Amino acid sequence: MDQRNFTYMFYGFAAAWLILALYVVSLVSRGRKLADQLETLKRTLSQEKG
Amino acid sequence: MLRMSWTIFLKDVRMEFRGKEALNASLAFALVVLILFSFAFDPTSEQIREITGGLLWILFAFSGVLLVNRSFVREQSNDCLDVLLVSKVPASSLLLGKTMANLVFILLVEAVCLPVFSVLYNISMFQLPLWLLGVCLLASWAIAILGTAFAAMTVNLRLRELMLPVMLYPMIIPALAAAMYLTNNIAAGKVPVGDDLIWVRLLVGFNVIFTTLSLGLIDTILVD
Amino acid sequence: MAVLEAKKVSKFFGHFPALRDLTFAFKAGDCIALLGRNGAGKTTLLHLMAGLTRPTDGSLEIARRVSLLGHGIGVYDELSARENLQFFANLLPVKVDVEVWLEKVNLREVAGAPLREYSRGMRQRLALARTFMGEPELLLLDEPFTSLDDKATALLQSLLAEALARQATVVLSTHQIPEAMAHASRILFLERGKLRYFGPCPDEMLGDSTWIYRTYGAVS
Amino acid sequence: MFDKILFGVGAASGLYLVRNLYTMLMVLPDEAAQGMIYRIMFFHIPSWWTCFICFFIAGAASGYSIAKKNFRADSLAVAATEVGLAFTFVGLATGMIWAKIIWGIWWTWDARLTWAFITALTYAAYLMMRNMIPDPNERMRVSGALNVFSFASVVICYKAIDWWRTQHPGAVMSFRTGGGNIDPAMEGMTYQNLFAFLMLCLVLVTVRLRQEESLRTLEGMRRLAFTRQRIAVLG
Numbered sequence: 001m002d003q004r005n006f007t008y009m010f011y012g013f014a015a016a017w018l019i020l021a022l023y024v025v026s027l028v029s030r031g032r033k034l035a036d037q038l039e040t041l042k043r044t045l046s047q048e049k050g
Numbered sequence: 051m052l053r054m055s056w057t058i059f060l061k062d063v064r065m066e067f068r069g070k071e072a073l074n075a076s077l078a079f080a081l082v083v084l085i086l087f088s089f090a091f092d093p094t095s096e097q098i099r100e101i102t103g104g105l106l107w108i109l110f111a112f113s114g115v116l117l118v119n120r121s122f123v124r125e126q127s128n129d130c131l132d133v134l135l136v137s138k139v140p141a142s143s144l145l146l147g148k149t150m151a152n153l154v155f156i157l158l159v160e161a162v163c164l165p166v167f168s169v170l171y172n173i174s175m176f177q178l179p180l181w182l183l184g185v186c187l188l189a190s191w192a193i194a195i196l197g198t199a200f201a202a203m204t205v206n207l208r209l210r211e212l213m214l215p216v217m218l219y220p221m222i223i224p225a226l227a228a229a230m231y232l233t234n235n236i237a238a239g240k241v242p243v244g245d246d247l248i249w250v251r252l253l254v255g256f257n258v259i260f261t262t263l264s265l266g267l268i269d270t271i272l273v274d
Numbered sequence: 275m276a277v278l279e280a281k282k283v284s285k286f287f288g289h290f291p292a293l294r295d296l297t298f299a300f301k302a303g304d305c306i307a308l309l310g311r312n313g314a315g316k317t318t319l320l321h322l323m324a325g326l327t328r329p330t331d332g333s334l335e336i337a338r339r340v341s342l343l344g345h346g347i348g349v350y351d352e353l354s355a356r357e358n359l360q361f362f363a364n365l366l367p368v369k370v371d372v373e374v375w376l377e378k379v380n381l382r383e384v385a386g387a388p389l390r391e392y393s394r395g396m397r398q399r400l401a402l403a404r405t406f407m408g409e410p411e412l413l414l415l416d417e418p419f420t421s422l423d424d425k426a427t428a429l430l431q432s433l434l435a436e437a438l439a440r441q442a443t444v445v446l447s448t449h450q451i452p453e454a455m456a457h458a459s460r461i462l463f464l465e466r467g468k469l470r471y472f473g474p475c476p477d478e479m480l481g482d483s484t485w486i487y488r489t490y491g492a493v494s
Numbered sequence: 495m496f497d498k499i500l501f502g503v504g505a506a507s508g509l510y511l512v513r514n515l516y517t518m519l520m521v522l523p524d525e526a527a528q529g530m531i532y533r534i535m536f537f538h539i540p541s542w543w544t545c546f547i548c549f550f551i552a553g554a555a556s557g558y559s560i561a562k563k564n565f566r567a568d569s570l571a572v573a574a575t576e577v578g579l580a581f582t583f584v585g586l587a588t589g590m591i592w593a594k595i596i597w598g599i600w601w602t603w604d605a606r607l608t609w610a611f612i613t614a615l616t617y618a619a620y621l622m623m624r625n626m627i628p629d630p631n632e633r634m635r636v637s638g639a640l641n642v643f644s645f646a647s648v649v650i651c652y653k654a655i656d657w658w659r660t661q662h663p664g665a666v667m668s669f670r671t672g673g674g675n676i677d678p679a680m681e682g683m684t685y686q687n688l689f690a691f692l693m694l695c696l697v698l699v700t701v702r703l704r705q706e707e708s709l710r711t712l713e714g715m716r717r718l719a720f721t722r723q724r725i726a727v728l729g
Binding site for chain 2: 622643646651
Binding site: 054057061064065068069124127128129130132133134135136137138139273274 | 321324325326327328338340341342344345346347348349350351352353357361362364365366388404414
């Protein structure tokens with residue numbers, strides 16, 4: 001019982017950390033993509049003007 | 051304002067009865083599902099009494115969405131919604147009229163399904179006709195008002211047939227749960243008393259809250 | 275007395291400015307041609323005047339009875355001509371005799387049949403009746419002449435003349451200059467959401483369809 | 495500068511969580527009835543609190559955004575909803591693992607579990623809906639209204655499901671009402687982890703909010719580029 005108890009506690013902690021970590025990773029990658037697109041578009045627009 | 055709702059209600063009802071497309075489709079769907087139920091469990095056993103309410107209200111919620119989905123699509127084909135809004139029809143009157151029309155359609159489907167269900171599964175649904183009518187009215191109104199408001203939200207989406215149920219079902223769970231519980235009691239011939247009345251209160255409260263919210267927010271939804 | 279008065283009206287879609295700082299006023303009896311290229315903001319401006327969208331900034335006062343003929347014809351295919359007109363008449367604040375209008379657009383004999391059995395021209399005539407009935411103070415017509423057949427064009431001409439005679443204000447959006455010139459007493463020229471010209475029709479426009487773009491437009 | 499502060503607070507919340515982990519595992523004793531597994535509650539309870547706070551903020555921000563046509567409030571609403579949903583999943587996952595040990599099953603149709611499930615569905619629908627509307631004004635109006643609906647329904651649902659019989663241990667602070675003799679150190683731990691979660695939540699919401707803002711700028715610029723192209727072609 002205690003062994004199982006410990007394993008599951010470990011699972012629980014891991015799950016909590018993992019979900020949050022995954023969310024942070026997705027957030028960062030999305031932010032990077034967004035910044036890239038913004039940069040490209042800015043360049044296109046300024047080229048057209050010039 | 052109410053006069054305009056009435057005009058729109060009459061127009062919607064007339065349009066639906068002209069073609070009967072949505073009504074026929076959703077009735078046919080409901081009947082097919084009623085027959086499918088007989089394969090899901092032993093149709094002659096007593097256990098069906100315990101799940102009567104659940105079966106019926108899931109059925110009504112599904113066929114209700116088919117009806118409600120058409121509500122704003124009707125206005126869209128020739129940009130009629132724009133004309134209505136330009137004619138200074140308040141968005142809330144529009145919603146009210148359409149909700150009443152949808153309520154009538156849903157009640158019609160129920161009026162056909164309930165006797166068929168009683169006969170097919172040998173459960174007399176009509177021992178407490180007034181209670182049954184009351185529960186049907188309240189729960190159908192819940193489906194109609196939220197369904198119509200959400201139909202207005204999803205009308206411009208490409209995937210509106212999919213999005214409407216995805217948005218609608220989680221939100222009407224309290225109303226459906228109450229209706230299921232009460233319908234079970236009614237099917238068993240028990241008048242809801244005491245603690246069971248909390249479900250009636252839940253249904254009424256749900257309707258009051260969401261009708262107010264829908265009427266208040268519909269202008270934001272329709273007019274930019 | 276102005277039928278429509280816009281003061282520093284702007285409309286943004288997110289961060290994109292569709293209309294910027296428009297100030298103008300329409301008087302009763304004016305017929306205004308809304309000119310501009312595609313994407314200049316003509317339809318957005320018409321929708322603003324119709325009350326279908328509200329300005330992001332500025333104030334816009336509109337007449338009480340407005341009527342719109344957009345790209346869609348705004349009548350129901352499932353209903354008959356009579357039912358259509360009766361329905362829209364019921365929403366109007368004034369009493370309208372539907373039969374008179376059915377007569378006027380020459381649809382009386384077929385008024386009981388559902389619209390889906392009508393020809394294109396008949397539907398257009400019904401849409402015209404729907405737009406002009408009830409004596410609206412402000413008529414908004416989005417590219418009304420495109421794709422009309424001969425009969426409907428003639429009908430629209432006469433209805434327009436009638437409306438202008440009873441001092442209604444008409445706004446036509448179009449990008450065909452000769453057509454606009456035939457009716458309009460004033461021109462409102464939009465470019466990229468900005469008001470470039472608002473005033474009487476200049477004579478130079480008559481023979482030269484790009485004159486206004488060259489003279490008042492900033493982009494060439 | 496702002497970026498640095500944001501990063502700093504984020505790192506601090508991470509460190510705080512690690513420190514809490516140490517205290518939980520090394521300092522605090524096992525609970526009498528539940529053994530080790532009760533420590534999951536240090537994650538479970540704070541994540542629910544955080545998620546509820548997020549949804550409350552999202553609902554209020556949505557209401558403000560549609561009333562005042564304020565895009566920033568709309569961005570706050572998405573950010574808070576999304577972060578709230580992440581914490582909902584943390585709550586669900588930890589709750590299920592705890593239930594497997596204590597109740598012997600992964601899932602049960604207990605009141606609060608059901609509620610959590612419905613809530614997750616409701617807000618997932620909101621996020622899905624947002625992605626489908628291209629026009630920023632329409633997106634703000636429609637999804638703002640939907641968020642207000644969602645919040646109302648989540649509150650009603652909470653009450654409604656409560657009326658069904660429940661096997662959830664007591665109210666939200668489960669040791670106190672359920673177990674009775676709770677060690678103050680354990681209760682303190684819950685609050686400490688809650689504080690760490692809220693810090694993390696604040697950082698995540700801010701990051702997401704700024705992303706949404708730049709997404710809107712991006713959309714505006716795209717439309718501008720598109721109109722220019724069209725003018726260049728036609729004119």
